[in-house]
Amino acid sequence: LEGNLLRYVNCLLQDSDSNFWRKARFLVHTGNRQLASHKDGKIHLCKSWLSWSSPELISVSPLAVVSGQETSLLVRGRNLTNPGTEIHCAYMGGYTSMQINGSTYKGASYDEVNMGSFKIQVPSPKALGRCFIEVENGFKGNSFPIIIADAAICKELRLLESELGTEAKASDIISEEHAYDSHRPRSREEVLHFLNELGWLFQRSTAPLPKSSDHSLRQFKFLLMFSVESDYCALVKVLLDMLVESNLDMDDLSKDSLAMLSEIQLLTRAVKRRCRKMVDLLIHYSISSNDGNSKKYIFPPNLEGAGGITPLHLAACTSDSDDMVDVLTNDPQEIGLTCWSSLLDANGQSPYAYAMMRNNHSYNKLVAGKYADRRNGQFSLTIGVEDQHSGVSAVQLNKISLQFKQDRRSCAKCAVVATRSNNRFPGSQGLLQRPYVHSMLAIAA
Template sequence: RNLEAELEDSRFPDVSSDDQVHDARRLKPRDQVLHFLNELGWLFQKAAACTPSIESDVSDSELIQFSTARFRHLLLFSNERDWCSLTKTLLEVLSKRSLVSEELSQETLEMLSEIHLLNRAVKRKSSHMVHLLVQFVVICPDNSKLYPFLPNYPGPGGLTPLHLAASIDDAEDIVDALTDDPQQIGLSCWHSVLDDEGISPEVYAKFRNNGSYNELVARKLVDRKNSQVTIVLNKGEIHMDQPENAGANNSSGIQALEIRSCSQCAILESGLLRRPMRSRGLLARPYIHSMLAIAAVCVCVCVFMRALLRFNSGRTFKWERLDFGPT
């Protein structure tokens, strides 16, 4: 549905080739959308035919016909629109294709290093896309793991995703995602990786008055060193230790977290950090009930006084005519 507005009154050429991929930027936005959908449909059709669960004569070699340049176009189109699920699916198909030969594997890595998907996601402050790329892993035939999107991979000017995140305002979630990679490279390189000018992400954060980023990294380094978890509540910290060895008598296998005795924990136990109760206002309920009762009596009296009263004489009596006598 995100593409419906761009699909109206569009034209699309009948042939799909690598030449059109290179000329995709010259097409109109609507034509680019249709070109993307056509390429995506062709790829998914071939990828579905190559799955082991489907009996087909199509082998993995059919995916080789889908060139690396066409994969590049699909990845850029999906990444720029923050389509995380589609980007993950494309990367999985691309990794399966790259395992066919060593030449394709090298060509794929070169293409990914050129388009800098992680840098693009950091610039857009897309935390979900950053987390997806940092956590993405390729299982090689020898059961080794390959992480193609590293937080310390240098881009133009030697700027890594860590440098870009440190220079952006209100990007604590981006810094948190970059320093939470499985290999903990981002956390270790925050102070050491340098750009072409010899400046680290830590210094970038100081120059941009983003000291909270350095505090976040320092807190995570302390947590990793002490094997603990830090929870921040109202600018206060509560440390929770994680025991490395579970007790032998723990049949459920769940390791309990031992809360360190500190002033913050005492405050929590006393209930001072609980959700405050709603204010009752200036008047308590009994006073409000009394005022409502008095107001109801006054309304009834006013209605009675304004009504037309008849006496035994048969004449109509009105309070407005009391000073003037009978009519």
């Protein structure tokens, strides 16, 4: 391209089988600061690209919005208030000029502009998509992606705003001499790459997803790893559903998709981060057969990684991971519970042995208690204040207890046991509150 940019742009316009490029408005820029623009059938060449006076977006808040919901945007960048600078919203091939509404702050390192009411309506039933906020002054400017999703995903993605930052850094400033050698912090580059890839995938989801290629599998790989490492449970669920939709082969995922998931070890990553909600999501994620009579769970707790290490082994040798052991031994197929002492790694060690070697004896007691309950036809409940790491809250437990009392049949033996239990533990009929710990015994009449 750098050798003869004009000739290559002409080839793109003349040799294309469709009128897409001939009717489009686009810009092409190369590493030696050449710029070619096409509009209304005319090509313009320009050598100047970015300079100290070029407008540049640093961040847009919020960076994720709900389809059909009005919101206001806070745009941060450099040289946004210069004469001739315009801000647009690009969506589905259309442009909308955005009027400045409210305060404009011009600081030493960045400008801050409060935009007016902003609303995007996605035609897809999934309500997923993307748009771009663009700033331009002549041929100078850049863009920032905005993700369109449901409220749960938007709440997760908005946590990324703190990683983009607003203060100008030395590596952020683009000079005339180093317009193409600028090096932004890696975290910022990765976040923007993630948003662009996610937006591209969401935009394609407005129509039925095509069968995945090697490129799309690499895209899913990056997006899933980033999302799991960020504890984005709602987003991971949507990404897995989209992966299944585009890679389903009969009643199972394609071999390439399964190989990709096996390589990135999502469940192991979630266990390392000790994110109970993510681990619970993954071990319960399944693919239903066409007739709906069977399910296949694609993230079992005994899924082997390097050296035969499984998520069970990892949790067993990690301190303060009782909740991880608990959720991994609560999988729907009861794999974690039944193979705790028999699942061996490459060195012949089981999760039970790992816990013993690391003095995590409480893990083995926890699993032994759950196994005994299972053998005796009983079940265990996690009792505590409800948060992201707990199971059942005291309020939920009280509702379960009341429902059980209403549904159970009375008998003399049960009444005697209940009376003795109430005498031993006064006040146990009410809500369980900390710091008291109550033992529970479920008796089937």
